[in-house]
Amino acid sequence: MDQTPASSGLQLDALVAGYGGQRVIGGISLPAVAPGSLVALVGPNAAGKSTLLKAIAGLLPASGRVLLDGADMATLPTRERLRRIGYLPQALPQPTSLLAYEIWQSALRAGRSEWPAERRAAAIEQVVAELDLAALGLRRMDELSGGQRQMVGLAQAIVRAPRLLLLDEPTSALDLRWQLTVLDTLRRHARATGTLCLVAVHDLNLAARFCDQVLVLHHGALAAAGAPAQILTPALLRQVYGVRARVETCSQGHLMVLADATASAASDSVPSPLAATP
Numbered sequence: 634m635d636q637t638p639a640s641s642g643l644q645l646d647a648l649v650a651g652y653g654g655q656r657v658i659g660g661i662s663l664p665a666v667a668p669g670s671l672v673a674l675v676g677p678n679a680a681g682k683s684t685l686l687k688a689i690a691g692l693l694p695a696s697g698r699v700l701l702d703g704a705d706m707a708t709l710p711t712r713e714r715l716r717r718i719g720y721l722p723q724a725l726p727q728p729t730s731l732l733a734y735e736i737w738q739s740a741l742r743a744g745r746s747e748w749p750a751e752r753r754a755a756a757i758e759q760v761v762a763e764l765d766l767a768a769l770g771l772r773r774m775d776e777l778s779g780g781q782r783q784m785v786g787l788a789q790a791i792v793r794a795p796r797l798l799l800l801d802e803p804t805s806a807l808d809l810r811w812q813l814t815v816l817d818t819l820r821r822h823a824r825a826t827g828t829l830c831l832v833a834v835h836d837l838n839l840a841a842r843f844c845d846q847v848l849v850l851h852h853g854a855l856a857a858a859g860a861p862a863q864i865l866t867p868a869l870l871r872q873v874y875g876v877r878a879r880v881e882t883c884s885q886g887h888l889m890v891l892a893d894a895t896a897s898a899a900s901d902s903v904p905s906p907l908a909a910t911p
């Protein structure tokens with residue numbers, strides 16, 4: 634039986650956020666998502682995925698509440714919030730002269746100063762093993778490829794062992810093999826540690842294959858939330874993305890989204906947020 638207390642995990646209560654006077658996230662409420670879950674945040678370009686992740690991370694002015702394990706994040710000192718929430722931005726880490734290992738060390742100095750040196754070294758060793766990054770530790774960031782820097786950034790977010798990991802398109806620069814490695818590792822990591830991982834991704838097949846839940850964002854609102862097989866339907870893909878798509882089970886038993894065409898006929902066209910006039 635599930636012994637998880639009702640208040641554990643992530644809960645959003647009428648969360649509103651945006652930039653200046655412009656509201657982007659229009660009052661999102663989400664019943665508690667359980668610790669140990671891997672959750673995909675999907676939706677079209679400009680739907681508000683990055684904005685929502687930044688608002689949950691406390692990086693944007695927001696109204697409403699973000700509750701993590703029952704605690705209102707807005708009431709916590711910044712340092713404590715940073716300890717509980719790890720955030721990987723969409724932009725790749727800068728190509729500086731620092732070594733990857735130094736990046737991970739400085740993340741721990743900033744976020745886990747209470748840990749003794751041996752524990753910090755062990756945490757780095759563990760994340761390096763989980764993500765298969767031994768070859769990168771002693772390489773300078775400005776000598777790494779974009780995908781390699783993205784992996785270093787991901788390890789930087791994970792190594793501090795936050796309760797909630799917010800990852801904004803962590804696979805955007807990665808090839809097929811590393812996309813699978815990252816999603817598989819995140820799922821294992823979530824299960825093993827109870828970390829809740831909320832991951833913005835565009836690849837619906839990765840979301841369907843690895844994630845426990847999918848949150849679909851559309852025009853700054855939650856259009857659907859639930860298990861991939863329930864949420865990723867042709868009707869939703871047409872409504873939210875403006876595409877005609879099939880959702881089928883492949884020979885390996887994985888749910889696959891196959892986009893056939895844009896819904897271009899006048900009767901079923903869906904306005905793209907990228908085409909919207911300000």
Ligand SMILES: Nc1ncnc2c1ncn2[C@@H]1O[C@H](COP(=O)(O)OP(=O)(O)OP(=O)(O)O)[C@@H](O)[C@H]1O
Pocket residue numbers: 652657676677678679680681682683684685
């Ligand atoms: N710094 C900013 N200042 C003003 N508006 C912004 C800013 N960042 C994003 N926006 C606007 O907020 C809206 C949502 O952007 P956001 O980056 O959250 O979308 P997204 O779903 O992450 O998109 P994508 O999939 O293209 O990365 C867009 O209309 C965008 O133009």
